[in-house]
Amino acid sequence: MQNKAHERFLELKGSGVWPELATPGAAAKPASGLVFVDGFFRPELSVVPDGLVCMPVEKALSSYGVFLHNRWNKQLPETDLYTAANLAFSRGAFVYVPPSVRASLRIVHVHTGANLASPRLQLTVGKNSVLNLVQVDNGLSNGVIDAALEAGSRLELLDSSATTFSLTATLKQDSELKALHTTRGGSRFSAKVQLLEENSSALVRALGILDGNSTAEVHTLIEHIAPHCRSRQHIKTALHGTSRSRFEGKILVRPEAQKTEAYQLNNNLLLSDTAIARTQPNLEIFADDVKASHGATVAQLQDEELFYLRSRGLKSEEAKRLLTEGFCRELIDEVHDDALRQQLVEAMHAVAR
Amino acid sequence: MMLQIKNLHVKVNGKQILNGLNLSVNKGEVHALMGPNGAGKSTLAKVLAGHPLYEITDGEIWFKGQNLLELQPEERAALGLFMSFQYPVEIAGVSNQQFLFLALNAQRKKRGEAVLSEAEFERLLSEKMALMDMRAEFKSRAINEGFSGGEKKRNEILQMALFNPDLAVLDETDSGLDIDAMRVVAGGVNKMRRGDNGLLVITHYQRLLEYVKPDFVHVLVEGKIVRTGGSELALELEAKGYAE
Numbered sequence: 001m002q003n004k005a006h007e008r009f010l011e012l013k014g015s016g017v018w019p020e021l022a023t024p025g026a027a028a029k030p031a032s033g034l035v036f037v038d039g040f041f042r043p044e045l046s047v048v049p050d051g052l053v054c055m056p057v058e059k060a061l062s063s064y065g066v067f068l069h070n071r072w073n074k075q076l077p078e079t080d081l082y083t084a085a086n087l088a089f090s091r092g093a094f095v096y097v098p099p100s101v102r103a104s105l106r107i108v109h110v111h112t113g114a115n116l117a118s119p120r121l122q123l124t125v126g127k128n129s130v131l132n133l134v135q136v137d138n139g140l141s142n143g144v145i146d147a148a149l150e151a152g153s154r155l156e157l158l159d160s161s162a163t164t165f166s167l168t169a170t171l172k173q174d175s176e177l178k179a180l181h182t183t184r185g186g187s188r189f190s191a192k193v194q195l196l197e198e199n200s201s202a203l204v205r206a207l208g209i210l211d212g213n214s215t216a217e218v219h220t221l222i223e224h225i226a227p228h229c230r231s232r233q234h235i236k237t238a239l240h241g242t243s244r245s246r247f248e249g250k251i252l253v254r255p256e257a258q259k260t261e262a263y264q265l266n267n268n269l270l271l272s273d274t275a276i277a278r279t280q281p282n283l284e285i286f287a288d289d290v291k292a293s294h295g296a297t298v299a300q301l302q303d304e305e306l307f308y309l310r311s312r313g314l315k316s317e318e319a320k321r322l323l324t325e326g327f328c329r330e331l332i333d334e335v336h337d338d339a340l341r342q343q344l345v346e347a348m349h350a351v352a353r
Numbered sequence: 354m355m356l357q358i359k360n361l362h363v364k365v366n367g368k369q370i371l372n373g374l375n376l377s378v379n380k381g382e383v384h385a386l387m388g389p390n391g392a393g394k395s396t397l398a399k400v401l402a403g404h405p406l407y408e409i410t411d412g413e414i415w416f417k418g419q420n421l422l423e424l425q426p427e428e429r430a431a432l433g434l435f436m437s438f439q440y441p442v443e444i445a446g447v448s449n450q451q452f453l454f455l456a457l458n459a460q461r462k463k464r465g466e467a468v469l470s471e472a473e474f475e476r477l478l479s480e481k482m483a484l485m486d487m488r489a490e491f492k493s494r495a496i497n498e499g500f501s502g503g504e505k506k507r508n509e510i511l512q513m514a515l516f517n518p519d520l521a522v523l524d525e526t527d528s529g530l531d532i533d534a535m536r537v538v539a540g541g542v543n544k545m546r547r548g549d550n551g552l553l554v555i556t557h558y559q560r561l562l563e564y565v566k567p568d569f570v571h572v573l574v575e576g577k578i579v580r581t582g583g584s585e586l587a588l589e590l591e592a593k594g595y596a597e
Contacts, residue, residue, distance in 0.1 A: 302442075303405070303406070304442050305442050305444055307402075307403075307404055307405065307426060308438065308441070308442040308444070309444075309452070309456070310403075310425070310426040310427045310430075311402045311403065311426045311427075311429075311430060311436055311438075312427075312430055312452070312453075312456040312460075312512065312516075313427050313430040313431055313456045313457070313459040313460035313463070313516070314427055314455060314456055314459050315425075315427050315459065316425075316427075318455065318459065322444075322447050322451075322452065322455065323444065323447070325446065325447065326444055326445055326446030326447040326495070327445075327446060328446075329446040329447075330446060
């Protein structure tokens with residue numbers, strides 16, 4: 001088992017899946033990154049940036065046990081099947097970003113077989129710290145990142161998980177979460193965010209580019225618990241072939257959460273007559289001084305737009321491509337990872353036909 | 354003869370709009386097409402540009418010796434036909450500059466002309482934008498998105514200046530413009546005139562025709578040209594209306 005994982009790891013080194021390793025002179029380990037093999041955290045293969053505390057969750061239980069048990073106990077009764085299964089089967093990583101640290105971290109998932117992996121990252125971003133997190137998982141996983149954002153901290157997460165990924169996050173005062181999930185199909189992404197203290201803000205976005213008979217689901221629950229918090233969700237999916245997308249999102253504003261600003265938008269672009277987009281936006285508001293809205297669109301390329309572009313000299317397929325790019329562009333521009341962005345651009349060009 | 358329309362009959366959604374329209378435009382001529390609402394003026398503009406919704410039930414259109422009705426909209430553009438939309442479409446996520454760069458080069462490629470580099474294009478665009486009194490920010494803004502009515506029409510004439518067509522069809526380009534915007538738009542139209550290109554100005558009022566002087570004025574009623582005259586006809590129509 002151990003040897004097989006190592007072999008696969010070395011194989012990946014030259015494959016470009018892991019850009020940090022492909023650079024000449026790179027060590028056998030990435031510049032910095034957490035390595036999960038078949039869902040299990042492998043500290044000996046991982047490189048943790050200076051200043052971060054990182055260890056297997058089992059080890060963290062001895063020094064951070066009270067914190068962890070508290071968190072799990074609080075969440076478990078309300079959590080869903082996927083995160084519960086993950087917790088039961090995982091041997092995860094615990095990462096603590098101490099106060100006032102800026103760090104970037106990449107999570108690398110290696111799969112040696114076709115078994116379901118259950119990678120888990122238990123994350124705490126300390127006071128006034130900033131963490132940039134990029135996760136690419138091309139294998140069969142039921143992954144979880146559970147993040148606690150301390151006061152004044154910021155977490156930026158870029159995720160491209162090919163199967164199931166759940167993000168749970170709690171936000172304390174003045175903290176900020178910015179998450180972007182991207183998919184080319186086959187995925188189920190869920191985000192559960194609790195805005196616990198004043199002036200925290202959450203931005204949750206997802207971009208799906210689907211073709212063939214692929215499917216993608218996005219589930220969100222944004223819970224406003226404290227007053228003066230902001231949240232925004234933007235979920236966009238472009239669909240071709242017989243692909244299907246599903247969005248189910250909820251904004252829940254508790255009675256105490258006055259002066260909440262919460263917005264949710266789901267846009268779907270159907271590029272074939274056989275693709276199907278399902279959308280279920282929800283608002284549940286129990287406070288009376290709130291700005292909130294939700295919107296959903298399911299549309300095809302507009303004949304008038306195509307005609308306008310064609311009348312200026314663009315061929316029909318060029319016009320389609322430009323309009324599809326126009327639809328995806330605002331979220332693709334937010335993908336700050338060159339390899340991942342390139343994959344999405346290629347997928348976008350492929351569906352614009 | 355640059356444009357020749359013979360006995361044109363057009364249906365849209367099963368309803369007959371044009372009923373045997375005849376019109377010829379020679380090189381260098383300015384024609385104005387006037388008429389009451391619903392006469393079929395915009396239908397003619399859309400048919401010339403190749404809108405797929407309009408069904409040609411009879412008649413012919415020849416442009417520069419080619420059967421226009423056999424050409425796709427983009428082929429018509431490359432051949433030198435330009436239509437300024439009455440209601441220019443807003444397109445999110447695509448910058449004006451990117452769109453115009455791709456469109457101009459698509460036309461040039463189709464004509465077998467050298468493709469412009471981004472730098473060459475940007476120079477040309479800046480020059481034409483100055484002509485239309487447009488601020489640089491319109492380059493990076495999404496196509497027509499959030500533009501005022503006047504800005505959209507300016508953007509149309511900017512495209513005309515950029516594409517330098519042999520025949521431009523202006524569909525109610527003056528509607529919704531205040532007097533200052535109209536002067537800029539009319540100035541742009543006049544500056545693109547080469548002496549050998551044609552102009553078909555579709556309008557409701559004779560306002561624009563004070564700036565862009567027509568050689569011929571046609572009156573379209575119920576899908577047919579019922580009267581043709583010189584520029585004085587526009588003044589007469591303005592005074593007396595279209596009713597006989």
